Amino acid sequence: MAKMIKKDKVRELLDKLANEKFDIFAPIGEDGITLYRKLGAETPLLNFQNSSKPPKEIFFPQTEKMFDITVENHRLVGATEPPMASNPILLFGARPCDMRAMKVLDALFTWDYTDPYYVNKRERSTVISFACTLPDMPRESCFCTSVGGATDSREGADMLWTDIGSEFVVESLTDKGGKILELGGNLFTEATPDMQAKAKQVSQEATEAISRKLDTEGVKEALEATFDNAYWDEFSARCLGCGICTLLCPTCHCFDINDLVVEGKASRERTWDSCQFTYYTIHASNHNPRPVKKHRQRNRIYHKFLYSEKNLGLLGCVGCGRCIYGCPVNIDIIEVVEGAKEVLK
Amino acid sequence: MTQENEAKDEWEPKIIGFLCNWCSYTGADLAGTSRLQYPPNIRIIKVMCSGRVNPQFILKAFQEGADGILVSGCHPGDCHYIEGNYHARRKLTLLMDLLDYMGVDSKRFQMSWVSASEGQKFAEVVTTFTNQIKEMGPQTKLRGVK
Amino acid sequence: MIDFKALEAEIKATAKKWLESGEVKFVIGYEKSPESPIARPFFAHTPEDTEKLYWGPDCINNLTLYLVEEMKKKPKKGQPPFTHAVGIVVKPCDSRTIVELMKEHMVPRERVKIIGVISEESINPDKLYLALKNVPASQRRNIRFHDAGENFRITYQGGELSVPKKELEADKCKVCVVHKAVIADVFVGTGEIEFKPDDFSDIKELEEMSEEERWKYWEQQMSRCVRCYACRDACPLCYCEECVFDREKPYRWVEKSVQVRENSFYHLVRAMHLAGRCIDCGECQRVCPMEIPIRQLNRFLIKKAKDRFKVFSGMNAEEKPMFGTYDLDDPGEEIK
Structure with a gap:
């Protein structure tokens, strides 16, 4: 049964949930960009362009301490893991594409080894997705419909909220979503059939507004056949080698593990890494199997459209368009992939 | 005495001194051999010339927990390498400006010219600087301590 | 009024001439991407390629970055050093980068052929996105x-709109002091534009804050940094073989941890x-995905270099x- 909530009641709902010990992460505007931050008393953004940094950082932070190292007399004597938290997490206002991306991370972090840090946070979390609606979404770089997504995709979400003007049409998708409905109590009321129809309509309008299209058919074959093609030199010539495309990608998941000593206290932490960095692949012998940016750019495209599917059975791209939007030199993933197909022809 | 005051009394500043081998380090030596008293908070790192001091050294020292940093070299015109201290002056005064601009009080970073024969001056510089840093309290910003 | 089409034609003709005569190995310029509202870097290797060259106020990138990249290339062991020249299209501000690179002996004068475009201000892509909302x-x-005149007439697929130039102007252009390339082999376009002295009023507010306020401001900005290092990678003057921030040995x-x-x-x-x-040139701030005001740091040091040492970079090689x-x-x- 679809429910609805008035926009001016949202803060009240969040207060109720905060009282239930929920850690709430929500989109906040900061110096012109949208970021997911831990919510205090402020009102989160309800209409926003997709965040600069994907919400994956809530479950897989850019810097995460794994354990403290105890040192006595210059000898390592033990390691203490920080206690795992148990309070529930609420991710409020995620975009559907970012939640589809979480499926890739879920598969990765439970692949051959269950990553306790990630899984713990994931299990504690409840996700409220916001369907993309005009005018803020979709952005000109969005192409989720080409890679199996939708502006109102329910994958990976516990609730889907659709903005129909002064209220949200609320759809609970899982038991966790049902719990939120329960806690919200009378803040949620029955949605009229008109409202439900309106929600369908706005999603439809948003879908129609997506202008970028990528035909994924034949991509794998094209990539497999063009590995050594000069084509990859061509488009990567203007690449800067910065890591924007990967650090902002909702499905990128490479990390690096480092020990560090800060003012005499040692710890081990993991941080995001990027295949676009020269030092990502460097060996201890100083040999670098991906010495130039062509190799690194090619790796990114191959990982998204070939390796990910081979390894995890999921496409590595959800079409959020961040790498297109963020690239300083306009390396456009759609153009690159379509170009590879052209080469094969 | 309140607890707060107690904590403040216990705290001793960490001061890093980058001293040039030819003038200031010898000056510090002279202060020692002349049995002049100065606070023991300063930890001295000998460099061959004040021109060797890279701005990164200063920032890294602050990051690693220094409360104050002193760079000391030969008087202008007296550099063993003729011009090293002039280069140091350019780089490091600019760094002072930048620190101020970031909102980190550049008084925590001091430069001085101390010659090999100025043991007395060295002791004075260190004493005043240490007292100044004691007054200012611990440096937390660049250490990332909340 | 500037006719961008005419400038573009002149750039194309010059580049074509150079490539045909073999004076340059390739020409670094701009092309228009079909999908993005702003132009992107382009390398013309053959005379036919020059047809793709583009000029407009949306040519934002500082292309000298690719010039240094080419100059840094070394021949294989035993081979004679490279001597080929490279052609490049520069805006007035970018020409100062070349001067600075020549000062640092990164670019020999004889290895670069410069097309200096006399043009008005560039646009700020963020403001353009806003105008196209x-x-x-x-x-x-x-x-x-x-x-x-006072406006840009912007045409797009199936329509057009008029936006005041001032609304689109990039911040760096507001304080620009050179309106004609400092160094060039060929000038494209005409016109004298008034030289307005830079008063650094854009960082005044920050300078006048109290120390604690300033730190609070910067702490907030620094907390956002994702350390993609795009500001370094986009900077034509950050050309070290091995960057100190990538270095692992000896220290x-x-x-890598991302914290203030x-x-x-x-x-x-x-x-x-x-x-x-x-x-x-403002590239660092433009490329920043987290909108950190990096230029404010650079601008402050430009001001201080001027005040303290009377140094103003990029004017005299x-x-x-x-x-x-x-x-x-x-x-x-x-x-x-």
Whole structure:
């Protein structure tokens, strides 16, 4: 049964949930960009362009301490893991594409080894997705419909909220979503059939507004056949080698593990890494199997459209368009992939 | 005495001194051999010339927990390498400006010219600087301590 | 009024001539992407390629970045050193980068052929996105600019709109002091534009804050940094073979963990490395995905270099780099 909530009641709902010990992460505007931050008393953004940094950082932070190292007399004597938290997490206002991306991370972090840090946070979390609606979404770089997504995709979400003007049409998708409905109590009321129809309509309008299209058919074959093609030199010539495309990608998941000593206290932490960095692949012998940016750019495209599917059975791209939007030199993933197909022809 | 005051009394500043081998380090030596008293908070790192001091050294020292940093070299015109201290002056005064601009009080970073024969001056510089840093309290910003 | 089409034709003709005569190996210029509203870097290797060259106020990138990249290339062992020249299209501000690179002996004069475009200000892409907000995404294609006095007439697929130039102007252009390339082999376009002195009023507010307020401001900005290092990678003057922030041996200067402590170290050191060299092309701030006001750091050091040492970078290739020289009368009242 679809429910609805008035926009001016949202803060009240969040207060109720905060009282239930929920850690709430929500989109906040900061110096012109949208970021997911831990919510205090402020009102989160309800209409926003997709965040600069994907919400994956809530479950897989850019810097995460794994354990403290105890040192006595210059000898390592033990390691203490920080206690795992148990309070529930609420991710409020995620975009559907970012939640589809979480499926890739879920598969990765439970692949051959269950990553306790990630899984713990994931299990504690409840996700409220916001369907993309005009005018803020979709952005000109969005192409989720080409890679199996939708502006109102329910994958990976516990609730889907659709903005129909002064209220949200609320759809609970899982038991966790049902719990939120329960806690919200009378803040949620029955949605009229008109409202439900309106929600369908706005999603439809948003879908129609997506202008970028990528035909994924034949991509794998094209990539497999063009590995050594000069084509990859061509488009990567203007690449800067910065890591924007990967650090902002909702499905990128490479990390690096480092020990560090800060003012005499040692710890081990993991941080995001990027295949676009020269030092990502460097060996201890100083040999670098991906010495130039062509190799690194090619790796990114191959990982998204070939390796990910081979390894995890999921496409590595959800079409959020961040790498297109963020690239300083306009390396456009759609153009690159379509170009590879052209080469094969 | 309140607890707060107690904590403040216990705290001793960490001061890093980058001293040039030819003038200031010898000056510090002279202060020692002349049995002049100065606070023991300063930890001295000998460099061959004040021109060797890279701005990164200063920032890294602050990051690693220094409360104050002193760079000391030969008087202008007296550099063993003729011009090293002039280069140091350019780089490091600019760094002072930048620190101020970031909102980190550049008084925590001091430069001085101390010659090999100025043991007395060295002791004075260190004493005043240490007292100044004691007054200012611990440096937390660049250490990332909340 | 500037006819962008005419400038573009002149650029194409010059590039074609150079490529046909073999004076240059390739020409670095701009092309228009079918999907993005702003132009992107393009390399013309053959005379036919020059047809793709483009000019407009949306040519934002500082292309000298690719010039250094080419100059850094070394021949295989035993081969003679490279001597080929490269052609490049520069805006007035970018030409100062070339001067600065020549000062640092990164680019020999004889290895670069410069097309200096005399043009007005560039646009700020963020402001352009804002201006295009009401244009449906599907129509934001084939965007072209036309000069219409106070306004830009912007045409796109299936429509056009008029936007005041001032509304689109990039911040760096507001404080620009050169309106004609400092160095060029061929000038494209005409016109004298008034030289407006830079009063650094854009950082005044920050300078007048109290120390604690300033730190709070910067702490907030630094906390956002994701350390993608795009500001470094986009900077044509950050050309070190091995960047200090990538270095692991013998000492790792900066930890990979992303927190204010490491981020502020990175940004302070980066700013110091550009002191007296930065020409304020604004690329660092433009590329930043987290909108960190990096230019404010650079601008402050430009101001201080001017006040303290009377150094203004990128104007004269005969000068010595600021930190490569000194003056007996440099101020140093702070030194006890």
